[in-house]
Amino acid sequence: MTVHVQLHDRLDYQSVPPLLSELQAIDDGEIVIDAGQVRHLGALSLQVLLSAIKTRHEAGKSTRLVNASDYCIDLLSLFGFTPENLTQPESWT
Template sequence: MTVHVQLPDRLDYQSVVPLLADIGAVDDDDLVLDAAQVRHMGTLPLQAILSTVKTRAGSGKKTRLANASDSCVDMLSLFGFSPETLTQPETWT
C-alpha cells in the first residue's frame, strides 16, 4: 500500500518534530511525500527527510517526492538535489 504525506508550506526547524512524527510513523512499503505546497525548506528538515529516505531504503522500502512546487525544486537545487535524486540514496555520493 502507498501512503501519501502532505508536506507543509514551510519546512523549518519548528516543523522537524511534526515532520518526523508524520513520516516516521509510516511503515508501508511505499511513501509519497507531496511537496506541492512547499515554499521554504531549511537544512534541518532536509536532513530529516534524507535520514528517513536512507533508513527506509535500507529496509527495502521506497520513498518518493511528488508534485514538487517550483520553490521546492529551486531550494533542492541549492542543496544539490532534484526531486528525483532526493529519494535515491545511491546517487548521493
C-alpha cells in the same frame, strides 16, 4: 499500501518534530511525499527527509517525491538535489 504525506508550505526548524514523528510512524509500503505546497525548505527539515529516505531505502522500502513546487525544486538545487535524486540515496555520493 501507499501512504501519502503532504508537506507544509514552510519546512523550518519548527516543522522538524511533527515531520519526524509522521515519517517514523509509517512502517509499511511506499511513501509518496507531496511537495506541491513547499515554499521554504530549511536544512533541518531536509535532513529529516534524507534520514527517512535512507533508512527506508536500507530496509528495502521505497519513497517518492511528487508535485514538487518550483520553490521546492529551486531550494533542493541549492543543497545539490533534484526531486528525482532526493529519493535515490545511491546517487548522493
